[in-house]
Amino acid sequence: MTTGVWLIGARGSVAVTSMVGATALRAGLAEPLGCVTELPELASPALPGLGDLVFGGHDISDITLEKKVENLVAAGVLPARPAAAVADKLDGLQRELRPVPSAETQLEVARLVAQDIDDFRRRRGLERVVVVNVSSTEPLFTAGPAHESLSALSTAMGTPGAVLPPSSLYAYAAFLAGCPFVDFTPSTGTRLRALREMAAEAGLPYAGHDGKTGETLVKSVLAPMFAMRHLRVRTWAGTNLLGGGDGANLADPAARAAKSGSKQRVLAETLGYQPQGSSHIEYVDDIGDFKTAWDLITFSGFLGTQMRMEFSWHGCDSALAAPLILDLARLTAAAHAAGRTGPLTDLAFFFKDPIGEVPHALADQWARLAAFVRGLAHD
Amino acid sequence: MTTGVWLIGARGSVAVTSMVGATALRAGLAEPLGCVTELPELASPALPGLGDLVFGGHDISDITLEKKVENLVAAGVLPARPAAAVADKLDGLQRELRPVPSAETQLEVARLVAQDIDDFRRRRGLERVVVVNVSSTEPLFTAGPAHESLSALSTAMGTPGAVLPPSSLYAYAAFLAGCPFVDFTPSTGTRLRALREMAAEAGLPYAGHDGKTGETLVKSVLAPMFAMRHLRVRTWAGTNLLGGGDGANLADPAARAAKSGSKQRVLAETLGYQPQGSSHIEYVDDIGDFKTAWDLITFSGFLGTQMRMEFSWHGCDSALAAPLILDLARLTAAAHAAGRTGPLTDLAFFFKDPIGEVPHALADQWARLAAFVRGLAHD
Amino acid sequence: MTTGVWLIGARGSVAVTSMVGATALRAGLAEPLGCVTELPELASPALPGLGDLVFGGHDISDITLEKKVENLVAAGVLPARPAAAVADKLDGLQRELRPVPSAETQLEVARLVAQDIDDFRRRRGLERVVVVNVSSTEPLFTAGPAHESLSALSTAMGTPGAVLPPSSLYAYAAFLAGCPFVDFTPSTGTRLRALREMAAEAGLPYAGHDGKTGETLVKSVLAPMFAMRHLRVRTWAGTNLLGGGDGANLADPAARAAKSGSKQRVLAETLGYQPQGSSHIEYVDDIGDFKTAWDLITFSGFLGTQMRMEFSWHGCDSALAAPLILDLARLTAAAHAAGRTGPLTDLAFFFKDPIGEVPHALADQWARLAAFVRGLAHD
Amino acid sequence: MTTGVWLIGARGSVAVTSMVGATALRAGLAEPLGCVTELPELASPALPGLGDLVFGGHDISDITLEKKVENLVAAGVLPARPAAAVADKLDGLQRELRPVPSAETQLEVARLVAQDIDDFRRRRGLERVVVVNVSSTEPLFTAGPAHESLSALSTAMGTPGAVLPPSSLYAYAAFLAGCPFVDFTPSTGTRLRALREMAAEAGLPYAGHDGKTGETLVKSVLAPMFAMRHLRVRTWAGTNLLGGGDGANLADPAARAAKSGSKQRVLAETLGYQPQGSSHIEYVDDIGDFKTAWDLITFSGFLGTQMRMEFSWHGCDSALAAPLILDLARLTAAAHAAGRTGPLTDLAFFFKDPIGEVPHALADQWARLAAFVRGLAHD
Ligand SMILES: NC(=O)c1ccc[n+]([C@@H]2O[C@H](COP(=O)([O-])OP(=O)(O)OC[C@H]3O[C@@H](n4cnc5c(N)ncnc54)[C@H](O)[C@@H]3O)[C@@H](O)[C@H]2O)c1
Ligand SMILES: NC(=O)c1ccc[n+]([C@@H]2O[C@H](COP(=O)([O-])OP(=O)(O)OC[C@H]3O[C@@H](n4cnc5c(N)ncnc54)[C@H](O)[C@@H]3O)[C@@H](O)[C@H]2O)c1
Ligand SMILES: NC(=O)c1ccc[n+]([C@@H]2O[C@H](COP(=O)([O-])OP(=O)(O)OC[C@H]3O[C@@H](n4cnc5c(N)ncnc54)[C@H](O)[C@@H]3O)[C@@H](O)[C@H]2O)c1
Ligand SMILES: NC(=O)c1ccc[n+]([C@@H]2O[C@H](COP(=O)([O-])OP(=O)(O)OC[C@H]3O[C@@H](n4cnc5c(N)ncnc54)[C@H](O)[C@@H]3O)[C@@H](O)[C@H]2O)c1
Ligand code: NA
Ligand code: NA
The missing domain is CATH 3.30.360.10 (Dihydrodipicolinate Reductase; domain 2)
Known part of the structure; x- marks a missing residue:
């Protein structure tokens, strides 16, 4: 089950640690510490393997992965040994990163973003792609009438000007491309009525918000x-x-x-x-x-x-977050494969500010997560 | 359901804080903070009320309750206000405390202890008495052949010399008196094959070991x-x-x-x-x-x-332990009333070193405790 | 050497703890912990005795000392025993507290404040009075041309409107009354050129700023x-x-x-x-x-x-601050008696933000303080 | 003023960090952080330069410096960059390390140790050698009559058997070789009457005990x-x-x-x-x-x-200790050059358990150290 992981903020610390880490794990260079889907209680044939994940993404920065890895090693986030061992894989990873497209209207930008994701899927022959937002936290955003319905939103997006914050624009683009969306940041993301409507119509699952790491x-x-x-x-x-x-x-x-x-x-x-x-x-x-x-x-x-x-x-924030990105990609891909749609409230375990009326005690969240994984296997 | 609570170490910090606290709670002088059986999730008509608990006990010390309360107030364990408010109840409490009896053989001592407990039950007209050990921690004890069966034990106890450590002697006496036994200390208590046999024969429940407070x-x-x-x-x-x-x-x-x-x-x-x-x-x-x-x-x-x-x-160790003594007395009394016998492994929530193959994660222990309380109500 | 201590903010926590504490120490109810002038290295006949201090002050609040002491005991700042023992002294202390006078211009207010201080000195037959500011911290204040010289300041103060922040107004009044001024707060106090000029003219010492307690x-x-x-x-x-x-x-x-x-x-x-x-x-x-x-x-x-x-x-902030108030009053009184004028930079030991080019390492400040006390004895 | 530093425990963490660090500092690869003799207040022409220090020593272990450095880098004690930069100097350093000699009597061992030190001095053309003990902490040692005078000691050492603990044996050997001795460990070292007598007779300074680093x-x-x-x-x-x-x-x-x-x-x-x-x-x-x-x-x-x-x-213990070894070697060498003998009590700043009736407050120790350095310059 080859699965794409399309990272928004793909040259950031969390994203790069995830990609380098997955590469190192695949090469058997380290134990999968921090990956909860590698625990016996959560392991499941319903999930794509760590080795089945293929990475790509967008970023507004053009720092090279080589330079970014160097920085992360100097900062003690990435241990020197696995980082060195995967050095020859960085070019390959980098080839799948794209600059953020620009256009007259946000609708056009969303289409270009969706196009990039779709190209990635076809080029790499992926069964599905999960879009994961790990870009910079945005300022607080206040919704207005244009965010109340998908039709109002699409109309507004068709005229020049920023009607959506970036995180929500990426969610829109992900849904346009038929992809599940995970928001690891505290930004608005899917938290707009119009986007929830869009996900429901497209029959897509989504998850968030704000990874819980410290x-x-x-x-x-x-x-x-x-x-x-x-x-x-x-x-x-x-x-x-x-x-x-x-x-x-x-x-x-x-x-x-x-x-x-x-x-x-x-x-x-x-x-x-x-x-x-x-x-x-x-x-x-x-x-x-x-x-x-x-x-x-x-x-x-x-x-x-x-x-x-x-x-x-x-x-170490990035070292705590990165394995969860891999977990979320695997779980969300499996949920998509199993036909789940709407908010994946059973993934509350991963988030500071989970969607829905869910338990906030970690042990209860764990119980729900374990039941969710078992449920996927039976589907 | 008037229930006796017979405290071994009745003039110690935990015991006195429990008795004074229960008296203050009954008088409405404080909220029942720290008492888990007062949480909505655990409240149950199957449990005796806080107001149904009647206290007595043994201690080797003869410090007066007045003096002990004074010390606990000075140490900041008991707040001055509720302590002052129950000052006139101390004499009544003290009348139910007994010195530790002595005799030629441990068997005789056990009988005298059991006699004290039984007198208490009849004098106060109690439905049942739970014996709770909150006396000083004993040195590590090594069991021998005399502890392997009830008959071997009773024979050995019939001759002069100490075959049992005090905590186990009190457990023996409790069972002799037909009372459930709770060990809040890390001492040996019921952890001898002979005593488990005795509890089984007498159809009595017991719980332990070592209150989990910090x-x-x-x-x-x-x-x-x-x-x-x-x-x-x-x-x-x-x-x-x-x-x-x-x-x-x-x-x-x-x-x-x-x-x-x-x-x-x-x-x-x-x-x-x-x-x-x-x-x-x-x-x-x-x-x-x-x-x-x-x-x-x-x-x-x-x-x-x-x-x-x-x-x-x-x-504050005693302030953390005392409400748990009340909880354990209520839960064990209810278990006894419901005909439960043997180790109450569902009370693992309260102990550092719980009996049996039980979960050690607090959330799992909580879930078992809640199920146990629900089960009592249905009996 | 009877010495008055006139507290600005006299019904506040620090002030009341100082007064009650001094009373308790005088009665031998406690050791003078926290008072550095009671250490052998700093004890000196040049300093007024703890028993020579007489208290009075201003406050905008009219909370009674009885009520304030009750609050401080409940908060654990004042231990119950010494507080109870001095209860009969509170009325006497309270008789020396004054409301903050009001008037058309700040100049008139300053004169009324100075008058209150002077009345206190004569009524109680004091050799001198040290004014100590322990009132609430003020917002940051920006000086203007009116604060550049004493004449400009006095002119401005003669017209309606607030030209000085309260802390500086009290310093002005203290100097008017011929009293040294200590600022235990981070407020402006004497930190205006006009006030420094005034102190110099009047030949008065002053100290500050912001007590160093935690x-x-x-x-x-x-x-x-x-x-x-x-x-x-x-x-x-x-x-x-x-x-x-x-x-x-x-x-x-x-x-x-x-x-x-x-x-x-x-x-x-x-x-x-x-x-x-x-x-x-x-x-x-x-x-x-x-x-x-x-x-x-x-x-x-x-x-x-x-x-x-x-x-x-x-x-406990007030318990740390109060003995330093007694120290500062004693040291500043002795400095005044010895004819010292201007900023008492040798008192840097007591302050977070000491006046002048002084050492900030505590050991160096201590050395200067000790030398200062020795110097007083030789004058 | 080329100065030898002869390290007892020369393959240990502190010793190796000192040697590698001094080499890196000499090459300008790092700032001399942690070296107090590099502070402006203590810098003095009376001290040998960092670049004048030449290392050698004894150890019972035969771990190679290469391996030891590798371990220290892996443990995060030595940063990878300076360690790599001095890799080609390790062989040179290693050539000056000697195994601990063995012989029938401790007197003979001491002579062989002294011989090794003396060879080092002559081979490297050094003005003087300071012996510094950074070997493993010894068990508590109880002195007896043989340690009361130099003659009693020398007699006892002439017969088989261990009369001195290793740290004291090295001190004896250092004095025999005419070298000052610094004990950075809590072991006995010079703390025997016989050794004090020996140092006095030889006119040698010594310092200790137990480096103060955390x-x-x-x-x-x-x-x-x-x-x-x-x-x-x-x-x-x-x-x-x-x-x-x-x-x-x-x-x-x-x-x-x-x-x-x-x-x-x-x-x-x-x-x-x-x-x-x-x-x-x-x-x-x-x-x-x-x-x-x-x-x-x-x-x-x-x-x-x-x-x-x-x-x-x-x-990091070794990173805190190593620069102090360089400081102590420089200061003790300068003291020796200036003709100081007996315990260098002015070096109390460096030790947990300093010799003599000295201040224990760091600021006072600093003042004495600074005065000592100034004194050296004037000699
Ligand atoms: N690391 C953690 O433990 C943790 C936990 C919870 C949430 N998060 C969230 O994860 C996000 C990433 O954290 P990080 O430490 O990797 O931050 P980072 O600053 O290292 O990376 C963010 C990346 O996003 C890129 N970016 C910014 N705006 C973008 C846009 N509009 N489109 C595409 N890319 C854009 C930046 O160029 C940068 O490369 C943050 O929002 C953070 O709050 C992290
Ligand atoms: N307070 C807590 O948080 C906590 C937690 C877990 C376990 N415990 C256990 O609870 C016990 C009591 O703790 P405490 O703080 O009240 O101690 P304590 O010392 O104040 O009281 C112990 C009392 O036991 C009495 N005693 C000693 N030997 C006796 C004997 N043979 N027969 C009868 N009485 C005897 C003593 O005279 C004393 O009055 C200890 O074993 C402790 O380890 C306490
Ligand atoms: N406690 C410490 O450790 C410490 C340390 C450094 C500085 N300080 C300073 O000491 C001051 C007092 O602290 P506290 O804890 O006693 O505060 P507090 O609030 O208990 O007391 C301040 C008192 O000042 C009075 N007051 C306010 N404005 C006044 C005015 N214009 N004239 C007269 N009285 C006035 C208030 O009514 C109050 O009674 C604060 O400025 C604080 O920053 C305290
Ligand atoms: N690192 C610090 O912060 C610090 C502070 C104070 C004191 N010390 C003391 O410094 C000493 C060294 O510490 P370390 O961390 O380098 O320890 P270490 O164990 O890394 O090194 C000690 C070395 O001494 C050698 N050795 C043992 N016995 C010997 C003997 N008889 N003759 C010669 N060599 C011998 C060992 O083989 C080893 O190489 C210890 O005594 C320690 O207590 C260290
Ligand atoms: Na901490
Ligand atoms: Na802490």
Whole structure:
């Protein structure tokens, strides 16, 4: 089941780590750590193999993969050995990357993007292509009447001017090309009524939003712990220090607002109330991709006794995200193959801000994910 | 359903916090924080009410409850207000406490202990009494031939000398009195073939071992998180600084050995392998009941990238343990009422070192606990 | 040497903790922990005794001292025992507190404030009065031509409208009353050319700015450590979570800006360069006066090896500040008695943002402080 | 002023990092971070230049420098770039390393060691050689009558059997060869009356003990901070997790005892009393040279208010130690050139357990070090 993975933001840290990593895994250079679909509980013949994934994508940057890999090795994101071992594969990967097309109207841009994806599918003889957005986080976006129905949207897109933010434009293009769409970023993506309508009409599945790789992952197990023990969380305040491309982009307060929002949702959802405190993001160039997060949690127990917990997390964001990209591509491809359409709410396990009324406790999300995979096998 | 709770170590911190707390809750002086059986998901008419619990117990110490409460308030374990509000109830509670009887043989001691419990039940007109061990942790104990069968044991107990450690002697006495037994400590308790035989013959349920209140509780959600994300934990090393009565007792290396053992089991059980590092316990008088634990976790992700997490936990041990004593008493009483016998493995949620082949991930333990409570209601 | 301490913000947390604390110390109810002038190295007959201090002050709030003390006890700032022991002294203290006078022009207000201080001195038969600002942090203030000379300032103050921020108005009034002025806040205070001129003319000493009680105190020893070891600090990023009155006030971004500025100065001054990262302040009501600060420091060593350090500080702000108020009053009174005038740069030890070209490493500040005290004794 | 540096434990992590680092610095491949004698405040023409240092040494291991460097690069201790750049110098360095000689009596061994050192000096035309002990920590050693005088010692050493621990045997040999001796380890070294007598007779300086590179360094600035602020430290408890060669050796309880002792001395010396808590060392292979230390400090302030601080330190032990080896060699050589004899107490800055009645606060040690360097220049 050869499956295309078309990456939006294909020259970024997450995308390149995914592509290089998949290449290294295929060559047997490393264990598939971080890939949850490689766990015995989730392995399934319904999923395309790691070796069946073929990569391509768009990016506005024209940095070479060689240069990007060099940067990622210097930053400690990619270990030197597997990076060196796949050096001769970079040219091949690069040949499948395309610049972002430009045109008079967004409708035309979407058609050109869809064309690129379709060419990729045919050229490489792929059964299907999953489009995955790993491009820079966009500022918060406010929807208007043009986003309420597919017909209103298509009309608006036919005239000059930006009616859709890039993430949603790519989703539109993916659906146009008959491809499932996964949004790993906090951007708008498919979260517009018109796009949901489009996916339904096209019979396509989609998933999102915002990959859960660090502080929020920890929250999704600690918050349920407090809830299960009937301990009242009073304050949950966090600080995230990060650099790298994503960090630089989040130095922009508008992009940061989009991100901070999805980081606190897990608390209200799992505790049933919103504790005090917020999640602060600060750009520190020197930290690079090795994000440091620190959280303070104060809580009350029996007879009101005050207690506290602190944690600090020192994780490599791209190394945590990349294997999930492979997982999401495999799962979404299998869902498409099995005829699933609409939001894949069973993939909530992967996201900070999952679509739909879904559990936010990691263990519950895991149970749903496992059931979903079992279900695919029976289809 | 008036239910007796007979506490072994009844003048200790956990026991007194439980009794004072239950009294304060009954008087509506505080919310039942920390009591999991007060959560909507676990509330059940099958459980005796908090107000139905009647306390008594044994202790080798003769410190007055008044003095003990004063100490607990000074240490910040009991908030001053509810403690003051129940001051006039302490004498009543104290009247139900008994010194540990002594006699020529352990068999006679067991009979005298059972007699005390039985007197309590009749005097207070209780439907049943649950015996809960919250006395000091004992040194590691090695079983011998005399513990292999009930008959061998009873014979040995009939001659002078200590054939059973205190925790097991109390379990024997509880069974003799027809009472379920809960062991909140890491001591031997029911973990002898002869005692399991005795419980089976008497048709009695029992539960244990070692209440899960701090570092291990956190481990039981974080370790599954690493497992679910296919992240390889390399090191998990922890330090526990604690004072108080339990801390002083754990300053004894033999008692500490019993405790450290149960603290690491969760890792091997949830990860499937044993990471490097151990769990260190240090007695620091000044810290008192407000234990501080610090853990370092190093782990490998995609392509072997090295990452790490640290947490520190600053919890009041007795305030975390006391509500669980109330929960365990209610659940065990209900199990007894429903005719359950043998090890209550569905109570694994409460223990560091649960009996039986049970899940160690907190979420799985929770699911079993909830099913157990639902099952009781249907009986 | 009876010495008056006139507190601006006299019903605030720091002020009340100072007054209650001094009263308790005088009554022998506690050791003088936190008071550096009680250390053998700094004790000096040149300083007024702790028992010689007499308190009064202004506040815009009319909360009673009884109520404020109750709040501070509930928040754990004031221990219950000494607070109860001085309860009968609160009325006496309260009689010396005055509302902030109002008038048409700031000049008239200043005269009324000076009048209140002078009345206090005569009524209580004091040798001198030191005015100490512990009122709420003000927004950043920009000076103009009216602040360039004393004559320009006095002219401007004679017409209606606010030409001075409150902290500077109090400094003006203090100088008018012939009193030294200490600014424990990050507000403008004496930092205007016109006020420096006024102090010089009046022959009065003054000190400031912004008491150093937590994160910055730690920075003032850790940053020199990195410097002395020739380790290059790359990132120093911090988060301060605090509630209480000061925290509520700092929830205002303008006030916060004033505070954050003085918190990073120590790094540039002791390292010789400014590392990346900033100092973030977040208001969390539940945290109250028990501020939690967390700092991450990344640094490079031999051959560029990357290393890191984290600390978290859980300090009670008012309990850390109050004894320093007593120290500053004693030291400034002694300096005044010894005829010192102008900025007391030797008191840099106490401040986040000390006046003048002074050392920022705590050990150097300590050496200057000790020499200063020795110098006073010889005058 | 060509100066030899003769390293005992020359194939160990600290030694090899020192030699490779000095070579890289000489080639201009890195800044001299971590070298305190390269700070402007300590630079002095009295010190030999970094480029004047020539290395040699003894080791019981025969691991090649090539292999050792490879290990250090893999462990992240040595950055790959400078390590690669000096690869062609490793053979030259290796030619100056010698196996530890063996003989019937320790006197003969000492003579053979001294002979090796002397050969090195003559072969390389060195003005002087400083012997530096960076070999494995030894178990605690108890002195006896044979160590009370040089004559008793020499007699005892003339008969078969081990009268001296290795560190002291090397000190004896160094003195025999007319060389100053620096002990960077916690082992016995010169701490025997007989050896002090020998150094005095030979007119040689010596320094020690136990390089201060991590947790103790931090303690030496934080403990004075608490003292200067009159804050009462109640608990200071620490955990050190470390792997690497030194860690493996410290897994032995006897060696660990030697090390833990020197780690707590700074507290009693700077605070004037010993707080509760101890310093725990645990061997964790996976941690390698990147030691993680965590310390908890609880303290009382004004009116007894309880506060706390935690820090965690993640430092590369060898990268912190190696530049200090270069500093100590330069300073000791200059002291020898200037005719200093006996214990160099002014080098306390570098040691956890410095010789003599010296300050333990880092700032005071720095002041003495700076004065010492200035003094050398004037000789
Ligand atoms: N790494 C993680 O742990 C993680 C977790 C959750 C979400 N994410 C999200 O994943 C995204 C990628 O993160 P990253 O670290 O790889 O960032 P990055 O900055 O390294 O890469 C983003 C890439 O997107 C490209 N890009 C920007 N705008 C584009 C456009 N309009 N069309 C096509 N390409 C465009 C950029 O040129 C860049 O190459 C971010 O939105 C981030 O918030 C990452
Ligand atoms: N507090 C927690 O979070 C927690 C968690 C898990 C387990 N535990 C266990 O609970 C137990 C109690 O802890 P604690 O903090 O209350 O300790 P504690 O020292 O305050 O109380 C123990 C009491 O047991 C009494 N005792 C000792 N030997 C006895 C005997 N032979 N017969 C009867 N009484 C005896 C002592 O006199 C004392 O009053 C300990 O074993 C501890 O390890 C506590
Ligand atoms: N506590 C510390 O550790 C610390 C350290 C450094 C600086 N400070 C500074 O000390 C000051 C006091 O802190 P706090 O915690 O006591 O705050 P607080 O809010 O408890 O008290 C401030 C008091 O000032 C009064 N006030 C406000 N405006 C006034 C005015 N114009 N005239 C007279 N009174 C006025 C308020 O009514 C209040 O009673 C703040 O500026 C704070 O930044 C405190
Ligand atoms: N790295 C630091 O931060 C630091 C700080 C303070 C003290 N120290 C001390 O420095 C010493 C070296 O540390 P390391 O990390 O390099 O250890 P290491 O284990 O890497 O090296 C020690 C070397 O000494 C050699 N050795 C052992 N016994 C010997 C003997 N009798 N004669 C000659 N050589 C012998 C070993 O073969 C090994 O090569 C240790 O004692 C350590 O406690 C290190
Ligand atoms: Na930490
Ligand atoms: Na911490």
